[in-house]
Amino acid sequence: MMTIRHNWCSECKETCLNHATLCTICGSTLEAPPAAVVSDLARRNQDSAARRRTNDPPGSLFSFTMQDLVQEATQNQRRDLGDLRELLENIRQEIRATGVAQQDLLEEMRSVREEWQAVPAELWDPSIGSGSSSRPTSVEYLERIPRTVVSRKSSILRQGCLSCSSKAIAGCPLPPPMEVIPGEFGMTEACALEHGTLILPEFNRTGKGGLTLATKTLIANATKPVIVYMERGDGVTFCQKAITAQDAGASAVVIGNNVTEPWPYVMKDSKGEAVGDKVSIPIVMVKLADGQALVSFFRQRNNTTVECAKWNLRMEPQNQNCVICTESFSISEVLLRLPACGHHFHESCAMQWLTSHNTCPYCRRELPTDDAAYEQERRRTERTHASSDSAAGRSSQYQDFYG
Incomplete structure (x- = not known):
């Protein structure tokens, strides 16, 4: 008995x-063939089989059965x-x-970035480019550097800004916001004078x-909080x-x-006058430079008060780290601050460095050594280049550093 397929x-x-289910010509759903078609197909199969058994040569049009057609369609499908x-x-x-190409490109970009960001050797080794050979800092110099115990009044724990919020006048631009260093006496809490x-x-x-x-x-008659420059x-x-x-x-x-x-400069009450x-x-x-800019601003306005200007003074807490150990400064810790450049570090961190190097760990500024020949040559070089940062200048800066 012939199985009837839904292929009509x-x-x-x-x-x-x-x-199996759709017509590949028009896309209609295939159905069971009508009875006339089924009977005609059965008759053709029988006639084809009879001819194959008699005179039809292999490969002729009538030698293919339904099975042959299905087999050929299956082969075509497999080939596709x-x-x-x-x-x-x-x-x-x-x-x-x-x-792979993208990965190679990323590796190349990473290599270029690392090379660009690489810290130059002279920044790690003070003996390169400075002319020194890792000499230790002078023992006397190290002993004379004042140590400071961090307290709530320490300026290192605070930051401030002075700014003008008025509208600019033609020909007299407003000075930009200025960094201010809070003193370590007087009001040391966070404040905002607007x-x-x-x-x-x-x-x-x-x-x-005294003041004139x-x-x-002018101060007594002011209607707003007064900031005196x-x-x-x-x-004094x-x-x-x-x-x-x-x-x-x-x-x-x-x-x-x-x-x-x-x-930055640290203002202290060195004589105990604020007790x-x-x-x-x-x-x-x-x-x-900022102080000179303020004076110039007043002169351009031809005024000693500039009532039309609104000045704002802010002080707020800040966190600072020791650049050697990268740890934050905390209350009661002992700090060492180099007079020549003003950079500060934990005392223990700084001493570990300065006992074998004569440069600031941050800016690489040279410090005095106990090598007399080297110091003589260094001073000669400074005089030759007419450096404003002479040894005498550094000495006077040390004397005046803590006011």
Whole structure:
């Protein structure tokens, strides 16, 4: 008995052997063939078999049975599948080749980045480029460097900024925000003085002899918190300057430095004049260039108060690390700060380095040694190059570093 397959397309009116359920010509769903078609197909199969048994030569049109047609369709399908597999394999190979190329490119980029970011040898070894041969720092110099115990008033734990928030006037641009170094006496807590008036004394900016009556009057008549600008030097201590401004009614004092280095500079109450909370206002310092910019700004405005300007002074906590051990500075720790450059480290970390090197661990600035011949040659080289950072200059900086 012949099995009836659902391979008849009612639209095309013919059988379809290339797909099990759909017509490959029109896409219609295949159905069971009509009875007339089934009987005709059975008759053809019988006639074909009879002819094969008699006179039909092999390979003739009538020598193929339904089984032969199915077998040929299956072979065609397998051949197409093989071609598809070959195409997929080619695609996979191209993807692998692309991935290898991308990996090679990434490796090359990583190598270039590492080479670019590599720290030059002279930054690790102070004997390269500085002319030294890893000499230890002078023992006397190390003994003279003051040690500081970190406290809540330490400037290293705080940072500040002085800025002007007014609109600029044509021909007189506002100075940019300035870094300020808080003093280690007076108000040392975080504070924010907003929209204050900055007053520049017309005379006696160092505070020697006190403030003039005109300056005191400006402070007394101000309707906003007053920030007084003064300058370092003239034999007046930082504490005396702060007390002078405070007694006149000022809310804060900004001290302009009178030398370029060392910076940052730490203002201390070295004579104990602020003991007993004699200074209750914040006192901060700006570097020499910023102080000159403030004076220039006042002169351009032709004014000692610049009432139209709104000045803001902020102080807030900050975290700083020892660049040798990368650990944060904490309360009660002993720090060593190099007078020549102002960089600070844990005492133990710094001593471990300085007993075998005569350079700052951070900036590689040279320090004195106990090698007399080397020191003589170093001073001769400095004089030859007319360096502003002479040995005498460093000595005076050491004497003046802690005011």
